[in-house]
Amino acid sequence: MSQELLYWQALNRAMDVEMAADEAVFTLGEDVGLYGGSYRVTEGLHAKYGEWRVRDTPISENSFTGLGVGAALVGMRPVVEIMTINFLPLALDSIINGAAKIPFMSGGQFRMPLVVRMPGGVARQLGAQHAQRLEHTLMNVPGLRIAVPSTPQDAYWQLRQAIASDEPIILLEHELLYFSKGPVDLLADPPPMHRAALRRAGRDLTIVTYSRHALLSQDAAAELAKEGIEAEVIDLRSLKPIDWDTCASSIEKSHRLLVVEEDCRFAGAGAEIASALAERCFYSLDAPVRRLAGLDIPTPFNGTLEAATIPQVSDIVVAARALCQSGQESKAS
Amino acid sequence: MNRPITMPALSDTMNDGRLVRWLRKVGDPIRKGDALAEVETDKALMDVEAFHDGVLTGPLAPENAQVPVGSVIGYVADDAAQTPGAGRASAAPAAAATAAAPAAAAATAAAAAATAKTPPPAGATAPAGSVRASPYARRLAQQLGVDLTKLDSGQAAVHADAILDAAHRTSKSDLDAGPPYRIAPLSSIRASVARTVIRSLATPVFRVAAELPIGPLKSAAGQAKVSFTLMLARAAALAVKDNPLLNAAYTPEGLALRERVDVGIAIDTPGGLIAAVLRDVGARSLAQLAADWHGLRERVDSRRLKPEDYRGATFYLSNLGTFPVVHSFDAVLPPGAAAILCVGAAEGERAVFTLGCDHRVLAGADAARFLQSFARQLAEPGTLAGGTP
Structure with missing residues (x-):
């Protein structure tokens, strides 16, 4: 209930x-x-x-x-x-x-x-x-x-x-x-505290993300679905430890990984997620792992600039599309 | 010195052979004529023989791997001191299986010259190590026996799609048995159709046909001054709305159910087949659809079609009725839809409609119910022209 x-x-x-x-x-x-x-x-x-x-x-x-x-x-x-x-x-x-x-x-x-x-x-x-x-x-x-x-x-x-x-x-x-x-x-039994959640199933790429960007990634996945790209969205729920098994089994299916985070890109949370999964899933990857992250700068006060420093839904859509298109461009132009 | 042992051409139709097992191990002294390994060709098991006396040296190609003719599978050293690879047999790189040594290219070139074929592209002589391929593509190439060095993907890197295409395409040896030929590069449209139809191979399709009167629909199209194909799409979309399962798609997680009926309509172009997608055909007015259809046709003619113009259809329509000789036909059902409606030429006031269905989504009775709804739309096309608000 x-x-x-x-x-x-x-x-x-x-x-x-x-x-x-x-x-x-x-x-x-x-x-x-x-x-x-x-x-x-x-x-x-x-x-x-x-x-x-x-x-x-x-x-x-x-x-x-x-x-x-x-x-x-x-x-x-x-x-x-x-x-x-x-x-x-x-x-x-x-x-x-x-x-x-x-x-x-x-x-x-x-x-x-x-x-x-x-x-x-x-x-x-x-x-x-x-x-x-x-x-x-x-x-x-x-x-x-x-x-x-x-x-x-x-x-x-x-x-x-x-x-x-x-x-x-x-x-x-x-x-x-x-x-x-x-x-x-309030009464349901919870999953283990560190278990990742599959927020949306998909076949074309895996988006691994957490916190607010799990919601933005789901919005992006809905956009992507309109153009035929089915993104699987994994909300990590825990950053330490990380539920690698859930991520890896998704990548073995989709062969593409996009890590989305609000953290700054350089040595941010996504750096660990991307490198650990690249190590583990190397032979399943059909494209380089891609990170979409906050810019490596102190956040500006100006609202427009502030928004430009962290991934927005449209940024996720663009990054996912680019990741899926590597390998699908046609042979002759 | 180290002399390479290469995969021999054991029959004239053999492009590659499966290295079944090594009969000798690294460090073994060998004599000319000794059997070193067992290879399975497309016809039989045969031995690879030594051409020199010496000592078998690694790295050896892995057992059970598909290896192109001419590729180095191991080495014969003059004496044991020259066996740097000794003991490294198990560490032979997996990529070795797909590594085409220059010898492979030379063999290909020679064969091509002998039969006056187009010489292989320059890229074919590149060693495997220089091919940019994703790790997954490499793994698939090894599993499926695809030679990475012979792929000209036209892309910055080889991805899984290119491997799957190569694994499914006509083998060169089939062609070589026939008259001389030349290769015309695929148009992007043909390449894309080829990928789509290959992906659709896994779809279990059945067909149900019906012969239906089309006179009323033809005159309605004339009155509304829209193309007959557009009227067919409209009628089909309304029938799909009455039978929503026709608008579903099979996924491993379950059926993807869609509210909107987006009809992919097959268009014949000089470059190949395109299925342009008309959106929301069940709910928008005929005038709006006609405007969209006009825009799509223009973009097809000017080759300015955007991905959103040809992706994501929920239902397909293919009309060969403009060719009077076609009585009826069936078409390949593209992935992402549950059904495709194929329209033959009118004979008198009737035409044969064949519905190809994904049996994971639909059963025969579903198809029959759809055709009944469709027949009603054809019989009373008055409701089609106005459109629903």
């Missing part, structure tokens, strides 16, 4: 369910309490669970993320909200040197049931310091897991799974997805 929920509402429901079920679950961050969260994710929780479990913090990312790490060490299940991924650099010491290392360096004596949630991505004219994608930074840290839900249903499932997990999990939300709507079945 599913209902239509906004992405933030789905996250809010997940928080509520987990907090009601387990007193060890609490959340902390800037404006999560009285204000209800910058994107409303903790709305109503302060009134329901009180200031002890829904804690406003000062503007001190490394300190309150460190507080989360310490709380996790002693058996709590903290959910740290970093207001946006653009403040993540301040909290990296707690995440990289603390959360990701302690379970390993203690020989497994300590678990790290920590969730760090944050929105990221290019929104609408927030300027270069508020339009970043830093998934590549976290993907290169052993010990972390990274979920990137693109739908309200996945947001609900993956936040609940993250809270239930004893490993440190980063939940990367997208600023432009909070007010997207979709069906959410």
